Amino acid sequence: MIISGKAVKFSDNVDTDVIIPSKYLVLLDPNELARHAMEGLDPGFYEKARRGVILAAGKNFGCGSSREQAPIALKYAGVKCVIAESFARIFYRNAINIGLPVIECENVSGRIADGDELMVDLENGFVKNLTKNATFQATKLPPFIMQILKDGGLIENLRRRLGVK
Amino acid sequence: MNITEKILAKASNQKTVSPKEIVEANVDAVMVNDLTGPLAVDSFRKIGAKKVWDPSKIAIVLDHLAPASSEKAAELHKILRKFAEEQGIPGLYDVGEGVCHQVMVEKGYVKPGALIVGADSHTCTYGAFGAFSTGIGSTEAAAVFATGKIWLRVPETIRIDVVGLFHSYVTPKDLILHIIGHIGADGAIYKSIEFTGSAVRRMSVEGRMTLCNMVVEMGAKNGIIEPDETAIKYLRLESAEMVKSDPDAHYEKVLEIDVSSLEPQVACPHSVDNVKPVSDVSDVEIDQAFIGSCTNGRIEDLRLAAQILRGKNVKKGVRLLIIPASRMVYLQALREGLIETLMEAGAVVCNPTCGPCLGGHLGLLAEDEVCISSSNRNFIGRMGSVKAKIYLASPATVAASAVTGKITDPRMLEA
Numbered sequence: 084m085i086i087s088g089k090a091v092k093f094s095d096n097v098d099t100d101v102i103i104p105s106k107y108l109v110l111l112d113p114n115e116l117a118r119h120a121m122e123g124l125d126p127g128f129y130e131k132a133r134r135g136v137i138l139a140a141g142k143n144f145g146c147g148s149s150r151e152q153a154p155i156a157l158k159y160a161g162v163k164c165v166i167a168e169s170f171a172r173i174f175y176r177n178a179i180n181i182g183l184p185v186i187e188c189e190n191v192s193g194r195i196a197d198g199d200e201l202m203v204d205l206e207n208g209f210v211k212n213l214t215k216n217a218t219f220q221a222t223k224l225p226p227f228i229m230q231i232l233k234d235g236g237l238i239e240n241l242r243r244r245l246g247v248k
Numbered sequence: 249m250n251i252t253e254k255i256l257a258k259a260s261n262q263k264t265v266s267p268k269e270i271v272e273a274n275v276d277a278v279m280v281n282d283l284t285g286p287l288a289v290d291s292f293r294k295i296g297a298k299k300v301w302d303p304s305k306i307a308i309v310l311d312h313l314a315p316a317s318s319e320k321a322a323e324l325h326k327i328l329r330k331f332a333e334e335q336g337i338p339g340l341y342d343v344g345e346g347v348c349h350q351v352m353v354e355k356g357y358v359k360p361g362a363l364i365v366g367a368d369s370h371t372c373t374y375g376a377f378g379a380f381s382t383g384i385g386s387t388e389a390a391a392v393f394a395t396g397k398i399w400l401r402v403p404e405t406i407r408i409d410v411v412g413l414f415h416s417y418v419t420p421k422d423l424i425l426h427i428i429g430h431i432g433a434d435g436a437i438y439k440s441i442e443f444t445g446s447a448v449r450r451m452s453v454e455g456r457m458t459l460c461n462m463v464v465e466m467g468a469k470n471g472i473i474e475p476d477e478t479a480i481k482y483l484r485l486e487s488a489e490m491v492k493s494d495p496d497a498h499y500e501k502v503l504e505i506d507v508s509s510l511e512p513q514v515a516c517p518h519s520v521d522n523v524k525p526v527s528d529v530s531d532v533e534i535d536q537a538f539i540g541s542c543t544n545g546r547i548e549d550l551r552l553a554a555q556i557l558r559g560k561n562v563k564k565g566v567r568l569l570i571i572p573a574s575r576m577v578y579l580q581a582l583r584e585g586l587i588e589t590l591m592e593a594g595a596v597v598c599n600p601t602c603g604p605c606l607g608g609h610l611g612l613l614a615e616d617e618v619c620i621s622s623s624n625r626n627f628i629g630r631m632g633s634v635k636a637k638i639y640l641a642s643p644a645t646v647a648a649s650a651v652t653g654k655i656t657d658p659r660m661l662e663a
């Protein structure tokens with residue numbers, strides 16, 4: 084899977100309360116959730132993300148609550164992939180389960196600037212910064228996780244495995 | 249193997265497991281609440297499974313927005329009640345039963361050696377009883393509803409040996425805040441934290457739950473304490489599987505902490521690892537004080553608060569909100585006369601719910617307001633306005649601060 088797009092940059096410890104504030108958790112429509120993505124840090128995010136972006140962040144991205152609405156809001160807002168130095172584990176699992184690719188890469192803060200054109204190769208585990216003409220190693224996803232992403236998320240993956248037509 | 253590895257090995261039918269290995273484990277219980285459950289129901293339907301794998305192992309707790317704080321919240325509750333009925337799930341804990349993690353323990357889902365997952369990040373709380381428990385998302389919970397299984401990466405374990413005697417009015421909450429300040433918000437991502445040592449052995453179950461509850465604030469997968477008589481008694485079990493770490497178990501790191509010199513700690517805005525001793529932040533004026541949540545809304549916490557507030561008054565201009573973590577806690581507090589003491593001091597006592605802990609309802613903050621809270625998170629916007637400030641502390645520090653109107657060392661008030 085190859086994903087490309089412009090980087091939108093955030094710093095360390097971006098928590099799920101700023102990704103999608105809890106007052107919106109009563110919303111069931113993913114497109115409505117998306118309108119409030121990252122509202123806690125950048126109220127203009129939705130407009131920025133709509134054409135499709137790659138979110139680049141520092142350490143511990145997605146820390147805090149288990150709300151799956153966080154990766155859902157990002158995905159439906161237009162985020163095609165999240166690159167971070169590390170992820171909070173529940174966010175990481177949730178993102179994969181709903182089919183939002185996530186990849187760990189060292190020193191994102193030093194290597195990627197806001198607006199850089201990026202290309203991510205998930206299978207082979209690298210990130211290319213086209214603007215800076217540099218390629219970085221990233222953590223390769225294990226095959227069964229790659230499979231969940233390829234299927235489009237855990238629901239589709241399970242439907243296939245359980246043989247649901 | 250250590251206790252976490254042993255539980256994961258058993259749950260995945262293996263003799264041994266080692267860190268980084270990915271296992272497929274059988275789940276003993278799964279929990280969803282009113283904010284994560286409806287999405288799980290939706291995912292369950294999309295998976296196309298007709299029946300849940302075992303209705304008796306599923307708990308649904310209506311706690312975050314209970315009673316319904318809006319029409320939309322009422323809809324969420326309705327979805328869950330209907331699902332429980334349709335699937336014959338006996339464990340639907342409706343409005344008023346309490347915060348999910350307290351309810352899970354009280355209703356018998358938690359046992360030593362069990363593997364429990366829940367669509368709530370503080371599911372790690374049950375490690376206090378020697379269970380492996382961790383938070384997952386809604387779709388994963390739906391997958392567990394359908395299959396009873398989950399994949400887990402075996403975590404590396406950090407052992408924390410806690411020794412010494414706590415000063416009076418210094419609590420396990422102060423200890424865990426101190427540890428988080430030391431390790432950092434991302435210092436234990438994907439890892440397990442095992443608490444050992446004489447101070448943990450002496451600690452009440454309530455205190456142990458507070459410790460394990462907050463390990464997720466350092467990114468940890470689970471927190472765990474070997475089960476003992478204290479834990480078994482609290483659960484009212486006749487017998488239990490007393491799973492323990494082997495003497496030669498492997499740990500990534502071992503830390504030792506002596507609590508004898510620990511003073512009350514406060515996590516300052518806007519991150520849980522921004523921890524300072526209370527003396528560094530005394531004089532910060534507050535508008536609201538909150539005692540409750542799955543971290544510190546238990547009977548021991550209410551006793552401590554009542555002890556401090558007995559015969560005193562909440563400072564004019566300050567709101568003190570008290571929310572018992574469950575119906576059982578509330579009833580016990582009533583029987584002990586604690587509710588009366590707290591109300592006489594000027595506190596507002598609400599029904600068991602998460603309430604303001606996550607900015608749901610019952611005490612949100614306006615712009616520039618300051619709250620001191622016994623809960624577990626102080627992120628931007630967590631309790632209302634993105635311009636409000638949240639300080640986290642023990643129930644003793646929160647109660648003392650409510651009396652003076654400023655962040656206060658509870659030991660000063662006593663003098």
Ligand code: SF4
Pocket residue numbers: 312347348349368370540541542543601602605606623624
């Ligand atoms: S009390 Fe707070 S932290 Fe605990 S489950 Fe409720 S919202 Fe989450």
